[in-house]
Amino acid sequence: MTDFMTQARAAEAAMRDVFPPTPLQKNLHLSDRYGADIYLKREDLSPVRSYKIRGALNAMRKQQDQQLFVCASAGNHAQGVAFMCKHMSVKGVIFMPVTTPQQKIQKTRIFGGDNVEIHLVGDYFDDTLAAAQEWCSREGGHFLSPFDDADVIEGQSSIAVEIEAQLGQVPDHVILPVGGGGMSAGVTSWFGERVHSLYVEPAGGACLRAALTAGHPVSLDRVDTFVDGAAVGRLGERPFELLKNVPLPDVIALSEDRVCTTMIEMLNVEGIVLEPAGALAVEALGDLRTWIRGKTVVCVTSGGNFDFERLPEVKERAQRYSGVKKYFLLRLPQRPGALKEFLNILGPEDDIARFEYLKKSARNFGSVLIGIETKRPENFADFFARLDGAGMAYTDITNDETLAQFLI
Incomplete structure (x- = not known):
């Protein structure tokens, strides 16, 4: 391990011939929310906007x-x-x-x-x-x-060398996004038992958890590519050797939709552009409240290579996860005044985001795809109660992945 730390220092020194250390910034917004000293290691500000x-x-x-x-x-x-x-x-x-x-x-x-x-x-x-x-x-x-x-793992360990130098000490916790495992293996090797390292994966690419469970790297049957910077189907062999003793409770899997909520929040509140993988560590804070309160925590924001053409999809996913947007199929009577009756059911904070007839040939009823946005998730309980009271038949398809692929 002494040899590794010597090599990691040499790697960090070599970085200075190409770019300065990425910032380690205390984030007041997150620190206040979680009652901890939350720092962001801004790898999204490297010359290529990732580590x-x-x-x-x-x-x-x-x-x-x-x-x-x-x-x-x-x-x-x-x-x-x-x-x-x-x-x-x-x-x-x-x-x-x-x-x-x-x-x-x-x-x-x-x-x-x-x-x-x-x-x-x-x-x-x-x-x-x-x-x-x-x-x-x-x-x-x-x-x-x-x-x-x-050598790649050794290079990624330079992140940890910088964190310790910039902080003037080691943090209590460091939260690391995981794809193939190179960066998390390098940072973990530098900090060792001096720091409690936590690992965050996208649910659709949880290859570290799979490897730890099996005792060796395994290939996932399916990978969701949305969190493209961490969408890896098999953990690397060398990273696994360095991470094989990680306790399973220290590995967190986050849904792809949930990660979108942090991307939107960091953009709107902090003006920080993060790609999906870059938002993993920040979003994981919500699962770690009891562990991190009163502690010094570093989240590695691993990348900011975000194509803004994807922003509508990110917003859509965030709204659906947050419960302020839902889609449903409505069986609407084909008679004058039926649409007006439905519109009267909407609450003052409800808005129609999608309205599309799916079946127009029925004589008595037609199937309509409806998308509703509202201000607060609890508004939907009242909305559906009013639908039930009016005797309108509907099916909530918000979380039906199969139907969503075809209709939403």
Whole structure:
């Protein structure tokens, strides 16, 4: 461990040749809410708006004779590698999923310029990873894993080195988002038992919990790609070796919709733009109130590469999770005045966000898709009570994933 800490310090020193330490900022809004000293380690303010530049920089500086680097990435690792390829005047071949947000693809091109070429392959990261590794074995070059690489993990540990220096001490808790496990493994290795580390995963990509439960990394049957910066189907082998003793209660899984509430709040209240993975650690504070009260807590905001074309979807998910927006199918009588009767049922804080006839040929009744927004979640209890009192038949489909895919 002494050797690791020496190497981590060397990695942190190497960062200074490329960019200054990312800020460690106390957040008064969150500190007041949770009765703790909450700090944000702003990795979203690195040159590539994520911590991934650290692992790429550290691994690539150790390959000074290499002229070709190959990687697979859901977006942030790609930008870090591209940035360093241009900085070091070497070539890079970068594989990204077809589903990668356009903002991340465009920024990768900007950072790498003529030094990189980009291949869009596969719908999921694991498919992209396999394609990149196959290309590298066939064409040559140094494959640079986004997380399953000792030098990458060492580079990510520079986050912890900075936190301790900036805080002047170690925090009581550090909250870490988890994808493939490289950053959480690096930070945990630096702090060791001096700090209580907590780990946050998206529910649709909870590969750390799966690995801890099985005793080894396992491939998830399905991955939700919404939290693209942490949507990994299998924890890395090297990260697992460093995280295999993590207690299961220290691992938190958050729904993708829930993460959206923090993205919206941080944007509206603090003016901080976070991507879904970057919001994981902040949203997890809500599950840790009893642990963190009166403590010093650092949340790693791991990335801010957010495509604002996704903002309507983020707002929609946040509203549905918060209970202020619901969708339902209404069986509306096909007679004059029926629509007016329905409108009279709406409360003073209710608003129609969607109204669409799904079946227009019925003589007596028609099926209508209704979306309602309101100010407070409890308004819906009164609204549905009024619907029941009027004898109107309806089905709440807000949380029906199958119907939502087709209708919402």
